[in-house]
Amino acid sequence: MEFSTYQRAARQTSQLRLGGPQGAIAPMLGLASETGSILNVYKKYLLDGIDLAANREFLREELGDLLWYVAAVATAFGLDLEEIATANLQRTRDRYPTEHPPRQRDELPVFDTGYPPHERFPRRLVVAFAEHTLPSGRAAATLTLVSAEPNIFLNSRNATASGKKIGFQVGAELGDPLTDNSRRVDAYRFHDAIHLGFLAVLNWSPTLRSLLRLKRKSNPETDECEDGARAIFAEEGLAVVLSRLAKRRTGFLSETSIEGEVIEVAKATAVDLEVEPLPAWLWRSAICQGFRAMHQLAENSGGYLIADLDARTLTYEKVFS
Known part of the structure; x- marks a missing residue:
């Protein structure tokens, strides 16, 4: 019936x-x-x-x-x-897909496919996180790009004809040193691990696209709507909200701790963005991998994160060789 x-x-x-x-x-x-x-x-x-x-x-x-x-x-x-x-x-x-997720990964979109090489994310990145103490006594973390594959900028100038910088440089710091930006010590200085989780698993991060200077200028609409300030603010805001929610849910260290309501928050943030159609199970994986990496960085006062955009994994190593 x-x-x-x-x-x-x-x-x-x-x-x-x-x-x-x-x-x-x-x-x-x-x-x-x-x-x-x-x-x-x-x-x-x-x-x-x-x-x-x-x-x-x-x-x-x-x-x-x-x-x-x-x-x-x-x-x-x-x-x-x-x-x-x-x-x-x-x-x-x-x-909760009935099929094994790796089978479905082959069908997932890569959002910068078809764009010029200098506007595409590398498929594998290694980022070093180093913790140090500021003169104020507060702990801060710096990010350094250790390697990127492929590296389209290896033997080329990182500038346009107008002199504006584009692309990344291996060995250079990404952004400014970060503190917890709070009266509490809560390891938020390592929150770029959350963005790396989004990048590795979702193949999406307006924040890191900006830091790596890989904005898709060849398409003005994409540059404005997907890589612009609003998308960056959405991702940064999501990282803050998730960090708050994680404190009441064992730090999101396991996928089972990431409830459906948390995924709904993430998907609501992504409305009208290219990442919106991605399935909930992939968001759950991205959040878990990012927070797990953030936890490992905090436990060890730094380390290395390897983002594999093809395997859609983010892994931590205390020492990278």
């Missing part, structure tokens, strides 16, 4: 008021009541050791009633149960 067919049949048996939000009150109370009945059986299983197998018929009946009330709530709000089920499966598969 299809869900839509069940919903229509259930409506014909309803003795409840139909239509409008007010009509949803009784079935929503029914949802709570039936859920309570199922929980009561499980409570008896935990406390009294009852046989769940012996209660299968009761559970089947209660779950059936639960489904009836779900259909009634959907009807009250003018929603189709078939569409709800289809959308829910799509959303769930987006978060």
Whole structure:
């Protein structure tokens, strides 16, 4: 039986008021009541050791009633149960794919494909993080680009005809030294690991594209809308918000600690950006890898991060050779 067919049949048996939000009150109370009945059986299983197998018929009946009330709530709000089920499966598969993610990685976009070589990210970068103490006594971290492959700028001048610098230079620092920018010592000085997580796994980071001077100037619209200040602010803001949320979720050191609501925050930040269509499972991987690397940098007062954009991995090494 299809869900839509069940919903229509259930409506014909309803003795409840139909239509409008007010009509949803009784079935929503029914949802709570039936859920309570199922929980009561499980409570008896935990406390009294009852046989769940012996209660299968009761559970089947209660779950059936639960489904009836779900259909009634959907009807009250003018929603189709078939569409709800289809959308829910799509959303769930987006978060937790049934296929092994590496198979899906081959189909993921590389956002700067087709652009001139001097506007494309290297496919592998090694970045050194060094911690030092400022005269103020605060800890700061500096980033140095150790290697980049391919390096289109190895034997060329890093300047346009107008004299404006473009591209990166191996051995040069990326940006200014960073402190925690807070009264608390919380390792945010290493937060560029979050951006490197985005770069490695999502192949996206307006912040690092700016630091590496790889903006896609050949396409004015892309330069403005994808590589401009608004996109950079969106990514930086997301890094701040995620850092706050991570404190209440074991630091996002495992993918299981990154709840669906966290992914929704990330995807909301990415609305209207090229990264918006990427699946939730990939965001989860990017966030986890970035925060795990940030944690390792803080534990060891620095180290090296290797961003592999083809493998979509970010790895930490205390010593790089």
